[in-house]
Amino acid sequence: MQSYVYCVDNSGVAFSKVFQVLGENKKKRTATLGDNVYVVVKSLDTILFNLLEEKKRKKFMRGTLHRAIVVQVKKKIKRADKSWM
16 A cells, blocks of 8 residues: 555644555555554654654654554545535
8 A cells, every 4th residue: 555645633743654554444455534544654844843842752753653544535435415525
């Protein structure tokens, strides 16, 4: 799989690399909205990263492994009431 994703939280991480999908879609090897994935930190947001305290800086260093949840996808998702999201 190995795709690069933009992080949308306040951890100081800018980009990370997805390399494994967890859960039911593990056999499909594709992650959709709400799936758990393993990511490796590839680059840091320098402005936000410098504002963090020392403990969080050590946790989110480049090359560290973390679990994450997919919250945004480019592909449209069809809702139960037949409308698109």
